[in-house]
Amino acid sequence: MTTGPVIEFNGYRIEEIEYKTINDINKSTFSIEPDLSFEFGLSKDMDEGVVKISVSLLDESNLRTIFLKVLGQFSIPNDIEKEKIELYLAQNGSAMLFPYVRSIISVLTTLDGPSAVVLPTVNILEELKKK
Numbered sequence: 001m002t003t004g005p006v007i008e009f010n011g012y013r014i015e016e017i018e019y020k021t022i023n024d025i026n027k028s029t030f031s032i033e034p035d036l037s038f039e040f041g042l043s044k045d046m047d048e049g050v051v052k053i054s055v056s057l058l059d060e061s062n063l064r065t066i067f068l069k070v071l072g073q074f075s076i077p078n079d080i081e082k083e084k085i086e087l088y089l090a091q092n093g094s095a096m097l098f099p100y101v102r103s104i105i106s107v108l109t110t111l112d113g114p115s116a117v118v119l120p121t122v123n124i125l126e127e128l129k130k131k
Contacts, residue, residue, distance in 0.1 A: 007076050008075040009072065009073075009096045009097075010074060010075055011073055012072045012100050013071050013073075015069040016054075017067070017104075018065075019064065025063065030066075031057065032060050034056070035056045036055050036127055038051065038052070038090070038094055039051070040089050040090055042089070047076050049076055051074065051094055051097050052071050053072075053094065053101050055068050055105065055119065057105075057117070066108070066117065068101060074096075091125060091128070101119070102119045105117050105118075
């Protein structure tokens with residue numbers, strides 16, 4: 001059994017970001033509630049993994065839409081049971097990456113004025129069950 005971290009966070013990259021000012025909320029395809037999605041992948045030898053979190057939202061009070069896709073990279077120790085790797089990557093990897101997603105959204109929206117969008121904290125397990 002591993003004595004160090006279950007998986008190791010190696011960093012993240014912004015894969016896609018879209019920020020738009022809108023004139024008519026009714027024409028927006030975005031939801032007022034943040035729409036989150038999670039994707040996962042493993043290397044062939046299962047020693048590296050990725051978590052991709054996408055979020056889209058409508059900031060109704062400031063008439064803007066935001067879409068962000070962030071990719072987190074992880075190392076996976078050799079001594080983890082193969083059937084647990086995906087579970088650790090999904091739960092732990094998503095929990096490690098989500099604070100960066102929240103921060104990017106806050107910083108980006110602050111650059112456009114005094115009103116920052118702060119994504120709520122989420123229960124990763126509950127979000128994964130929805131998908």
